[in-house]
Amino acid sequence: MALFSCLLMIHKKTSTFSKDLRYLSRHSKTGRSGVLGRPFHWVATLTIAVAIGIWLGSSPDAAVERSSPTLKNQILLVLEQDPVTGPETRATTGVNLLPLTEGIQGVAAVASVEKPTTAAVIDVVLEGLTRSPQEPKEVTESEPLVDLPNAADSETQEQPSLVAASAVAETVNTTLDKTSAEAQTSLSSSERISWESIQIRSGDSLVGIFKRMDLDIAQAIRISKLPGAKALINLRTGPYLKIQRDGDALFALQYQPNISTFLHVTSQDTGFVAQIIERAFNTTEREVTAEITDSLYQSALRAGLPKSVIYRVTQIFQWELDFGRDVKSGDRLTVIYEERSLEGQKVGNGPILAVRLENDGIVRQAVRYVNSDGSATYYAPDGKSLQRTFLRSPIPGRSVTSGFSYDRLHPILKIRRPHLGVDYGAPRGTPIVATANGKVIRASRKGGYGKTIILRHGQDYRTLYAHLSGYAKGVRKGRWVKKGQVIGYVGSTGLSTGPHLHYEIHVAGKARNPRSLKLPRAASVDRKDKAGFLDHAKVWISRLDQAHSSA
Numbered sequence: 001m002a003l004f005s006c007l008l009m010i011h012k013k014t015s016t017f018s019k020d021l022r023y024l025s026r027h028s029k030t031g032r033s034g035v036l037g038r039p040f041h042w043v044a045t046l047t048i049a050v051a052i053g054i055w056l057g058s059s060p061d062a063a064v065e066r067s068s069p070t071l072k073n074q075i076l077l078v079l080e081q082d083p084v085t086g087p088e089t090r091a092t093t094g095v096n097l098l099p100l101t102e103g104i105q106g107v108a109a110v111a112s113v114e115k116p117t118t119a120a121v122i123d124v125v126l127e128g129l130t131r132s133p134q135e136p137k138e139v140t141e142s143e144p145l146v147d148l149p150n151a152a153d154s155e156t157q158e159q160p161s162l163v164a165a166s167a168v169a170e171t172v173n174t175t176l177d178k179t180s181a182e183a184q185t186s187l188s189s190s191e192r193i194s195w196e197s198i199q200i201r202s203g204d205s206l207v208g209i210f211k212r213m214d215l216d217i218a219q220a221i222r223i224s225k226l227p228g229a230k231a232l233i234n235l236r237t238g239p240y241l242k243i244q245r246d247g248d249a250l251f252a253l254q255y256q257p258n259i260s261t262f263l264h265v266t267s268q269d270t271g272f273v274a275q276i277i278e279r280a281f282n283t284t285e286r287e288v289t290a291e292i293t294d295s296l297y298q299s300a301l302r303a304g305l306p307k308s309v310i311y312r313v314t315q316i317f318q319w320e321l322d323f324g325r326d327v328k329s330g331d332r333l334t335v336i337y338e339e340r341s342l343e344g345q346k347v348g349n350g351p352i353l354a355v356r357l358e359n360d361g362i363v364r365q366a367v368r369y370v371n372s373d374g375s376a377t378y379y380a381p382d383g384k385s386l387q388r389t390f391l392r393s394p395i396p397g398r399s400v401t402s403g404f405s406y407d408r409l410h411p412i413l414k415i416r417r418p419h420l421g422v423d424y425g426a427p428r429g430t431p432i433v434a435t436a437n438g439k440v441i442r443a444s445r446k447g448g449y450g451k452t453i454i455l456r457h458g459q460d461y462r463t464l465y466a467h468l469s470g471y472a473k474g475v476r477k478g479r480w481v482k483k484g485q486v487i488g489y490v491g492s493t494g495l496s497t498g499p500h501l502h503y504e505i506h507v508a509g510k511a512r513n514p515r516s517l518k519l520p521r522a523a524s525v526d527r528k529d530k531a532g533f534l535d536h537a538k539v540w541i542s543r544l545d546q547a548h549s550s551a
Contacts, residue, residue, distance in 0.1 A: 195254075198241040206232050209241070216248050219272070223253065223265055228274035231257035259347050281340040283350055287547045292331040296323055297397070300333060309337050312352050314397045316366050316378050319388040321359065322515060324399030332358045334548045336540070351376065354540035356548060365544060367537045372529055381537050383525035390457075390519040391435040391483060393424065394465060394503050395490070401425040401500055404513035412495050420511035421464065421504035428469055428499040430490040434481045435463055435505075443476050449502065450494025453487055466502040467493055 198209060210220040224232055232255060235241070244251040253265040262277040290303030300310045313335060314323055321327065334357075338350025357364045366378040366386055378386050402408070402423035409416050438455035441462075446452040449466035453475065456462050469491025481487055492499045505514045525533045 195242045195244055197239055198243065199239050200235045200237050200241055202237050204235055204237070206235070213243070213245075214248055215243075215245060215250055219250050223272050223274070226265070226272060226274040228276055229263060229265060231255060231263050259342070279342060281342055281347065284339045284341065285336060285353065286339050287334070287336050287543075289332065289334045289547055292327060292333065293329055296327045296331075296333065305333075305335060306349055308349055309335060309352060311397070312337075313355055313357070316352065316355060316386060317357060317364060318392045318396045319386060319519065319521075320364055320392075321357075322392065322400070323397050326359060328360055331360065332548065334544055336543060336547065352378075354544050356544040358548075365541060367540045369525065369529075369533050369536060371526065379525055379533065379537070381541050383530055383533055383537075385522040385524050387522040388519040389436055389522060390461075390463075390505070391433070392514075392519070394432050394435050394463075395424045395426055395430060395501060398424040398426045398430075398501075400515070404511075404515065410495075411497050421466075421502050422514050424501045424503065426490045426499065426501060428490055428492065430499075430501075431472075431486045432465055432468070432488045432490060432501055433484050434487050436461070436483050438463070438481060440475060440477055440479045440481060440487075443471055445493070448495035450496065451488070451491065452494075455481065455487075460508045462506040464502075464504040464506070466504075467491055467496045467500060469493065469499075 196213075198213065200209070206220045206224055207217055209215075210217050223229055235255070236257065240256040242254045244253075249267075251267050253263075255263040255265075257263060260279050260281070262279065264275045264277055265272055266275075288300075288303055288305045288309075290300045290305060292299045296314075297310055300313070301307065313333065317323075334355070335352060336354045337352045339346060340348045340350050351368060352366075354367050355365070365381055367381065368376055368378055370376045380386060400422055402419060404419065404422055406418045406420075407416050408419040410419075434455055436455070436457045438457040438461075440453065441456050442452060442454040444452065446466070449464075451466075451468040451470065453465045453468065453471065454462060455465075465488055467490075468488040471488050472486045475481065475487045490499050490501050503514060505512055505517060507517070
């Protein structure tokens with residue numbers, strides 16, 4: 001600037017008004033301007049150019065203090081293309097990317113889920129280009145140093161802006177793509193950590209809940225149609241539903257249809273996937289000994305045995321005993337069973353593992369054993385099955401009100417006639433089960449029997465169930481039923497003085513006493529499993545004896 005001012009002062013000393021300026025309008029005979037041809041103007045122009053060059057060399061920031069539209073256009077052109085990446089780019093450009101690293105880190109720190117616009121990238125590039133070399137720069141281990149080649153050896157000095165933009169674009173695109181993906185993953189993870197608990201109301205459906213929660217109803221319909229999501233059709237009331245979402249988009253859903261399972265629905269690229277998860281229970285073995293003083297049920301209940309366990313005891317020994325007649329005061333019962341808990345709270349009872357019943361001086365014991373085919377059966381300590389082909393009673397645990405007789409006074413007709421069956425007293429509506437597998441050959445009224453069911457079991461056996469109040473669903477002539485399946489309900493139809501079940505069993509066409517008939521026994525422990533069972537039974541029998549003696 002000082003040199004430029006000096007030249008102006010020299011020029012002002014020569015007054016232009018005292019000279020003849022008509023020569024400026026003349027043209028040179030050679031076709032060149034006379035002004036340009038004067039040595040003074042050449043010297044002045046060269047001097048000014050040298051001065052400007054010296055000034056720009058001492059203050060490089062002045063050259064790029066304001067972003068040039070041409071430079072922006074060049075950067076836009078490079079960003080729209082797919083720049084060549086890799087070490088070859090740095091080798092050909094000779095540009096050190098280190099000064100731009102700090103600017104890119106700043107972009108990554110504020111990057112959101114949406115990718116920054118091209119204009120934002122250009123601003124970052126220009127910021128990096130305008131950074132002063134003298135500015136202090138902290139170098140970390142994550143930022144390797146790159147040697148800067150000599151500018152005089154570079155073949156691309158004619159277009160430094162375009163070269164810089166190309167190299168910067170490669171780095172910016174790679175860094176921002178990675179930052180955007182990491183931000184997306186981080187956001188999704190943080191959103192999915194939070195579960196929303198939903199209280200299911202009476203009459204609620206999944207569609208209704210989604211509508212109430214401002215979720216996409218179409219998603220509820222798709223989820224309800226999943227093969228493993230049938231439990232969502234009939235929701236039980238209570239806090240059994242949880243969701244993870246982002247606005248109206250569902251990430252995951254969890255529903256608890258019962259105490260032991262969860263239905264887990266997750267959103268994946270291919271759609272929603274349903275999975276049923278079994279909850280892991282903690283099991284504890286309980287030992288209870290009860291002395292019978294009145295009935296088995298009342299005595300066991302007072303000793304702390306749950307109702308469901310008492311019922312299983314009657315099922316195990318139902319082929320051996322008539323609990324309404326055979327169990328007496330002074331008998332003793334010892335049971336070892338599983339108790340299940342979840343998160344420290346009891347949620348139910350598992351199977352009976354071993355049971356001992358001392359009845360009228362006779363000790364009966366049963367041990368649970370899982371066969372090689374996966375089925376669980378109760379056997380005597382010697383491996384014989386306690387089960388028989390026929391159940392001893394169609395209503396286990398109910399007392400007999402009238403026994404088998406060939407000469408009984410009929411309570412209504414007041415005449416003596418055979419009573420070829422057994423009557424079990426029970427409230428109206430009590431379920432009645434089939435005592436063996438068989439085919440229904442009658443399910444209709446039969447004279448004084450009222451509503452009656454007759455089952456055929458093979459060639460020789462038939463059972464009859466009379467005075468019913470109704471038939472179970474699906475039970476009709478020609479249908480097959482399984483042992484233990486509910487086939488009807490206690491009533492008082494026909495010649496009956498009150499609700500009860502009249503039960504008969506016929507062998508080869510002759511009525512037999514169901515209470516004294518020796519029924520065929522089921523198979524014992526398989527021969528190949530016999531040795532393993534005997535070792536298993538020895539352990540449980542020892543525990544039963546210890547619990548019985550210590551009580």
